[in-house]
Amino acid sequence: MHKVGFIVGQGFQILSLSAQAVFEYANLVAGEDFYQITLYSLDGGEVTSSLGIGVNTHSLLGRHKVFADTWIVTGMNDPLTQPPNPVLHTFLQRASSQSRRLSAICTGAYYLAQAGLLNGRRATTHWALADAMQQQFPEIAVDANRIYIIDGHIWTSAGMTAGLDMALAMVEKDLGNEVARSVAQKLVMNQKRAGGQSQHSEMLALSPKSDRIQSALDYARNHLRQPLTVDDLAAAVHLSPRQFSRIFREETGKTPAKGIELLRLEAARLMIEKSRHSLDVVARETGFRDRRHMREVFVRSFGLSPQLLRQQARAEPIAG
Secondary structure (H helix, E strand, C coil): CEEEEEECCCCECHHHHHHHHHHHHHHHHHCCCCEEEEEEECCCEEEEECCCCEEEEEECCCCCCCCCCEEEECCECCHHHCCCCHHHHHHHHHHHHHCCEEEECHHHHHHHHHCCCCCCCEECCCHHHHHHHHHHCCCCEECCCCCEEEECCEEEECCCCHHHHHHHHHHHHHHCHHHHHHHHHHCCCCCCCCCCCCCCCHHHHHCCCCHHHHHHHHHHHHCCCCCCCHHHHHHHCCCCHHHHHHHHHHHHCCCHHHHHHHHHHHHHHHHHHHCCCCHHHHHHHCCCCCHHHHHHHHHHHHCCCHHHHHHHHHCCCCCC
């Protein structure tokens, strides 16, 4: 049996605990209780989340030493306001040396950083706090453009929902790809995302308010290989080009041409990160004029070339 210990503190973000469902469903898919999940805090008893919901926990500091094969430190909304906790740091240092995996969801990485466990390692956290973490802990190579990172036996994830992806990767490591794929399907996770995938979503950045503009974006996403003019998108949602351009800008803050470019970027980035297609094929399939045009847009938007993005995605280390 593989023991998984979730560690929470007062004010923890309750979405961190959603990763428990990944292990629960892994047991169901595997047909056995492979994972045993336990919730811990330093002193035990009831711990209250940032939403005010209380959960019962076991103590990390009992007379008998607690053990887990995988430790997962949950995050909170604002870790910068939390003073260092030497008792927790000591426990995490011991857990690091005795467990198979030590991990953190989102801002839980701050606790690992404060304990010195990320020094000399690559790590990630929520993009909004990555710069502050890098400044406070310069010994860490903070990468804000990854949904999770594995460096040796230490795993860190980006935002709270990225904890689901990280937990799914743990299941894949323990029980294989087929079990992980089945768990993802049962939890209606739209894809099993690799750790090297970016935290940023162009579709989320556009965020239209009406179904009509969303339908236009869906149409564009399904026809990226085509030139996709304003006339095409307007006709797809039964608007005049002038009406469409005005409404699109009002709802997304961008021109239709810029919106289409963002969709092409998103599709190309995913293909580069997840497939082995050549960059010429990626450019053609996502509607760029050619490979050179795609590179120009990537450098302007992301600050790196498609080649470098692919190298970074493939460089994700494998957990031991």
